[in-house]
Amino acid sequence: MQEALTNAARHANTKKLKVLAGFDEQAHEFILIVENDGVASSAAVNPSLGLTGIRERMAILQGHVVWAIEEDRFMLRCHIPVVEVNHAP
Secondary structure, three states: OHHHHHHHHHHOOOOOEEEEEEEEOOOOEEEEEEEEOOOOOOOOOOOOHHHHHHHHHHHHOOOEEEEEEEOOEEEEEEEEEOOOOOOOO
């Protein structure tokens, strides 16, 4: 999340930024969404060191990240699998 917020501050002329986080029980994964309104719809996403670093961190956690520009919004979505741990003796 920190890198996504840093990227928004560096690369976007954003006025609104949303951060959503939650657990998807059916998929057994934690989902983090960071969205901002500071990009042009015609802009291309060229992965910076920040986005590349996020992708590498998600791979280490066996997760994945996707990003897209929709209208004037940049959306980053991280999916991190959560493994059930049984602590029974």
